[in-house]
Amino acid sequence: MSAILPPTERVWWKQPLDRVELLWIVIALAWCLIMFFMMPYWHIYGQQNLSNEAYRAKPADFSKKAEEMIEKYKVREEGEQKVPVVHPPAGSDVYLIAQLWRWYPMLELESGKSYRIHLMSMDWLHGFSLQPENINIQVHPGYEHVVTVTPTTPGTYSIICNEYCGVNHHTMASRLYVVK
Ligand code: CUA
Numbered sequence: 001m002s003a004i005l006p007p008t009e010r011v012w013w014k015q016p017l018d019r020v021e022l023l024w025i026v027i028a029l030a031w032c033l034i035m036f037f038m039m040p041y042w043h044i045y046g047q048q049n050l051s052n053e054a055y056r057a058k059p060a061d062f063s064k065k066a067e068e069m070i071e072k073y074k075v076r077e078e079g080e081q082k083v084p085v086v087h088p089p090a091g092s093d094v095y096l097i098a099q100l101w102r103w104y105p106m107l108e109l110e111s112g113k114s115y116r117i118h119l120m121s122m123d124w125l126h127g128f129s130l131q132p133e134n135i136n137i138q139v140h141p142g143y144e145h146v147v148t149v150t151p152t153t154p155g156t157y158s159i160i161c162n163e164y165c166g167v168n169h170h171t172m173a174s175r176l177y178v179v180k
Contacts, residue, residue, distance in 0.1 A: 050135065052145055052146060053146040054146070057142070057144040059141055059142065062097070062120045062122075063097060065093075065118075069093075069095050070084050072088075073087055073088045073089070074086055078106060083102070083174070084104075084105040085105065085106040085107075085108055086106065086108065087108040088107075088109075090110050090115070091113060091115065092115060092116070093115075094107060094116065096118065097122060098119065098120065098126040098128065098172075099121065099122035099126075100122075100123050100165065100166060100172075101166065101168040101169065101171050103128075103161075103173075103174035107177065108177040108179060109151050109179070110151075110179055111151050111152060111153065111178050111179065112150065112151075113151075114149065115148070116146055116148050117146070117147045118144055118145070118146050119137060119144070119145045119147070120142075121139045121140055121141045124165060125140055125165065126139045126163055126165050126172065128159065128161075129160045129162040130157055130159055130176065131157060131158040131160060136162060138163065139163075154178045155177075156176075156177055156178075158174075158175060159174040159175065160172070160173045161173070
């Protein structure tokens with residue numbers, strides 16, 4: 001029977017199930033369930049997924065908090081754009097703005113200390129991707145994502161945008177410094 005033609009029997013769903021069809025339904029269902037329970041398992045035992053929080057907030061308020069932090073803890077400026085580099089105190093709340101087409105400001109964190117990194121977009125969807133670590137977070141306007149991180153290895157990390165956000169998407173890159 002072809003799907004192009006209507007079924008010969010009008011009440012087709014009462015016809016007996018073919019054994020092969022049943023077998024594949026059972027296999028697919030079992031696999032779905034395995035993958036479903038792997039999600040919490042991997043979160044707890046694999047330590048692979050981030051425990052992040054998200055709150056509704058206004059971009060303007062977020063940007064105000066970021067500016068306050070920059071004013072207090074700016075240590076230098078970098079590049080032609082004179083992007084401020086901020087060295088906030090250990091354990092503090094840190095704000096990072098995503099917007100067309102930059103990450104603002106640059107962060108300098110101390111290794112072995114924990115920070116609450118707040119992320120928000122000012123315009124539309126961007127993707128926070130920390131390289132070479134495998135950390136990826138979607139950054140939306142109107143939602144404040146909070147990730148608690150403890151950097152363990154000093155060095156210079158790259159932040160790139162991994163959600164296509166327009167013609168200069170490829171230039172939306174920044175740095176994250178981890179110092180001793
Ligand atoms: Cu921001 Cu791509």
